[in-house]
Amino acid sequence: xxxxxxxxxxxxxxxxxxxxxxxxxxxxRLFYGNISDGIPWFAYDxxxxxxxxxxxxxxxxxxxxxxTDVTIELYGTESGVxxxxxxxxxxxxxxxxxxxMRVYMVEALDHWPASPSYERNTCRQGxxxxxxxxxxxxxxxxTRTFTFDAISWAQQDDIxxxxxxxxxxxxxxxxxxxxxxxxxxxxxxxxxxxxDFELGNTSAWSGxxx
Numbered sequence: 001x002x003x004x005x006x007x008x009x010x011x012x013x014x015x016x017x018x019x020x021x022x023x024x025x026x027x028x029r030l031f032y033g034n035i036s037d038g039i040p041w042f043a044y045d046x047x048x049x050x051x052x053x054x055x056x057x058x059x060x061x062x063x064x065x066x067x068t069d070v071t072i073e074l075y076g077t078e079s080g081v082x083x084x085x086x087x088x089x090x091x092x093x094x095x096x097x098x099x100x101m102r103v104y105m106v107e108a109l110d111h112w113p114a115s116p117s118y119e120r121n122t123c124r125q126g127x128x129x130x131x132x133x134x135x136x137x138x139x140x141x142x143t144r145t146f147t148f149d150a151i152s153w154a155q156q157d158d159i160x161x162x163x164x165x166x167x168x169x170x171x172x173x174x175x176x177x178x179x180x181x182x183x184x185x186x187x188x189x190x191x192x193x194x195x196d197f198e199l200g201n202t203s204a205w206s207g208x209x210x
Contacts, residue, residue, distance in 0.1 A: 011122070012108075012121060015029045020113060024106070030171075044060060045063050046173060046175055046176040047173045069096030069097060070090065070134075072165060072180040074187075075188060076187065081147075082153050087142070087143045088142045088144075088180075090103055090132060090139060090140050090165050090178070092139075093136070095137075096137075099177065100131060100134075100167075103131075103165050103166075104164050105161060105163045106126040106127070106162050107125045107148065107160070109124050110159075110160055112158065121160050121181070127144035160184070162179065162180070163179065164180075
């Protein structure tokens with residue numbers, strides 16, 4: 001994460017591990033075959049288990065070399081007490097290939113739990129998904145509302161929103177075409193209309209930790 005901050009969108013989940021797991025994470029692991037290979041389980045772009053640990057960076061670089069025509073930008077606007085509306089703007093570049101994609105969003109909290117120190121971007125809650133049909137040169141907007149609980153609010157600087165656009169599937173593999181991490185403080189929606197912003201490419205990961 002620290003070596004590839006602009007091109008590596010990552011979150012982790014605890015499963016069957018109260019109080020750190022969530023109902024969303026326990027359901028998400030079913031997408032990955034109930035993590036039958038055991039934990040830790042680490043997937044790049046929703047495709048395969050990247051085990052062993054010694055190959056994580058090599059396999060990341062392999063996926064980073066795969067081009068994508070999908071871009072994602074994230075925006076957040078305060079809408080209530082500890083509540084934000086999050087907009088994911090999912091686009092396909094001109095000359096790209098039309099796609100149906102399933103858009104996911106989760107709230108993650110970095111450096112939580114505090115111990116062990118390698119806990120990064122741990123999933124705190126997940127939103128419902130939405131399937132969008134996007135044609136080349138156009139965009140789709142997906143909005144979800146997140147209310148941050150006391151644990152997250154006490155670590156506002158560590159709040160992260162992770163969004164990704166994935167090939168719709170009941171079980172993996174399902175290719176993640178693009179992902180994005182938005183750190184606190186959030187950029188408001190108005191930036192869409194007032195700023196010239198650049199859309200870039202990232203690789204995405206979703207998986208589990210002990």
